Amino acid sequence: MTEPQNVETAALYMNPARDVAVIDYSSKHMSDIFTLINSKELFEVVRLYLEQHSHHEEGTDNEFEDTDPKTYLDTVKAVLLDREDAYDKFNRYEILDSIENLYSYYRSFLRIGVLNLHGSEASANTFMQLDDQFNSLVIRSYRTLEEKLQGFKNKTYRQVSAGTSAVVLTQSHDWPIPKGYEALKPIRFLDTLSLRPPMMMTTPSNKREGTFTAVPDNPIDKFHGDRKEWYCFPAKIGESLCYIYFHRDYFVSGISLANLFEVADAKEVAGHKPDEILLFGIDKTEGDVCHYHHDEENDIWVGEVPYNDKTTYFGYMKKMCLTLHNLHMIYENHLPIHGSMVRIKFANGKNKNVVFFGDSGAGKSESLEALQEIADDKIISLETIFDDMGSFAFDSDGNMYAQGTEIGAFVRLDDLSSAVAFNNMDRGVYLNPDRKNARVIIPADSYRRVIKHHQVDMWVYANNYDTEIGIHQFENEDDAKKTFITGKRFALGTTDEVGMSTTFFANPFGPVQEEEKTRPVIDKVFNHLFKQGIYVGEIYAHLGTDKSKDSLNESAQELLDVLWNS
Known part of the structure; x- marks a missing residue:
């Protein structure tokens, strides 16, 4: 079978290689069933479907799927109009089976509705209503056709996301674009997003490889993106402002950002130069890998990620954003922390802020989950301050504080406790849920709390390789x-790493790239912690030795006891 051609009309883009579809509400509004049935957009969806479902290729015997798009849709119209000749050429049950498959095929795509604001408040107030109308139209069209073909009304209806998976409102903003960055000017910003969770999405890749390296030349010189193909997610990462430009084929990652980073509003974008810029999905990079560049003249950290199947894994977008942010933090004399932080409220009136530290898979999030799992009447609440990345810094009085970067968590499904998984299921964005390293992105905390200056009461290294149980204070x-x-x-x-490994300061996203600048900040932080008598230790997570979680729960219990009694 030849590779199917992308769909490209004024109102619809579909890429079957990436399972991504973009519906442009600004170009066409469909108000009734026959407007939809007669649209060029539906014709192209049917064409794409038939190209991939010919019975000669699939080994099926449904002749209706061996016809052409015009005959297919003419037959559908005849069924809808109750014409006597509707079943002259094809069996009604073959038509029904094909319609069911076509509907499922369309819904297998990540479908993003897009509406440009054009400075109109009416659009801002009604874009979700417009999306609701389109979803209602698609499901109503499907049900009408289904019931006519089967000859009876359904007794059970399911309110699925029939038309779109999400809708975004876009807007153009004027910001002080430095010389050399003019190619970014036409690209619209995501202003407001509405998701229809739980969202189940797939990508060709499900693992991140390698580290990000510096290049002497600014990647902006390679950017020649078209307004129709590119979007910008303006993210507040900690207190940094990052403009994340991504190709529409990366909408899986682009839309997932909404559960991870706070969206900067129009006032925070207009007139403001970003601290970081990420170009995600450019045609070519050196060695076809990810790089960053520090534009010292304009004080902007610029990242580049190439367009290929490997970089469809969300970890590339998340970690490149955090690398740029962490590099910026290091140059501000902050210490990036690869870890999670939780605020525990105890029944005895004490509040403790605990930071778990370690590289990917060390057991940071799992230790936090274990604490939640074994929590008894000693604990009133556990509040996640940050889940994967934060920073330590000092205020003007010399007091150290911790601060987060993300409002959400990017977690392996296997590592979620059942309680946490079910409580967040209706808000989650799920990536490759049927594969190894399946992930979910769930909201965790408000931006206001994430960027607040939090004191540190305990800092523990997540040790997933030793066989001891409990915690150990240095x-x-x-x-x-x-x-x-x-x-x-x-x-x-x-x-891509397997077995025992080491990474400078357990953080390949900033400190590895700038070890010389990071070491003095590390010295300052540890000196302060030990002078203040703050608990610095390690928790034995056992993820590399005990898959049952029993040992980790025992370690969490000892951690809980130490916190309760301190």
């Missing part, structure tokens, strides 16, 4: 720094 600063800086872990296959 007696001196040198021993603690050695463990944290070595960044040892047993890799669990979430990246």
Whole structure:
């Protein structure tokens, strides 16, 4: 079978290689069934479907799927109009089976509705209503056709996301574009997003490889994106402003960002130069890998990610954003922390802020989950401050504080407790749920709380390789720094690494790239912690040795006891 051609009309784009569809509401409004049936857009959907479902290729015997799009749709119209000749050429049950398959095929795509604001408040207030109308039209058309073909009314109806998976409102903004960045001017920003969770999405790749490296030349010189094909997600990452430009074929990752980072509003974008810019899906990069560049003249960190199947994994978009942010933080004398932070409220009136530290798969999120799982009447609540990346910094009085970067969590499904998984199911964005390293992106906390200055009461390294159980407090600063800086872990296959590995400061997203600038900040942080008598230790997570989680729960229980009694 030849590769199917993309659909490209004024109102619809579909790429079957990426299972992505973009519906442009600004170009066409469909108000009734026959407007939809007679549209060029539906004709193209049928064409694409038939190209991939010919019975000669599939080994089926449904002759209706061996016809051409015009005959297919003429037959559908005849059925809808109750014409006597509707079944002259094809069996009604073959038509019914094909319509069922066509409907499922269309819904297998990530379908993004797009409406440009054009400065109109009416559009801003009604774009979700417009999307609701389109979803209602698609499902009503399907049900009408289905019931006419089967000859009776359904007794059970399911209110699925028939038309779109999400809708976005876009807007153009004037911001101080530096010389050399003019190619970015036509690209519209995502202004407001409406998701229809739970969203189940697939990508060709499900694992991240390698690290991001610096290049001497600014990647902006390679950007020649078309307004029709590119979008910008303006993200607030911690207190950084990052403009994330992505090709429409990466809408799976682009829409997933909404569950991870706060969207900057129009006032925060208009007139503001970003701290970071990411170009995601450009045609070519050196060695076909991901790079970054520090534009010192304009003080902008610029990242580039090439267009290929490998980079469809959401980890590339998330981690490149965090790398750019962390590099910016290091240059601001902040210390990027690869870890999670939780605020625990105890029944005895104490509140404790605990930071879990380690590289991917070390057991940071899992340790937090274990705490939630074994929580008893000693704990009133556990509030996640950040799930994967934060930073330590000092205020003007010399007091150290922690601050988060993300409002959501990007977590392996296998590592979620059943309670957390079910409580967040209706808000989640699920990526490759049927494959190894299946992930979900769920909201975790408000932006206001994430960027608040939080004191640190305990900092523990997630040790997933030793066989001890419980937690261990370091007696001196040198021993603690050695463990944290070595960044040892047993890799669990979430990246291309396997087995025992080490990473400088357990963070390949900034500190590895700028080790020389990071070390003085590490020294300052550890010196402060030990002078203040703050608990610095390690928790034995056992992810590399015990898949049952029993040992991790025992370690979490000891951690809980220490916090309760301190």
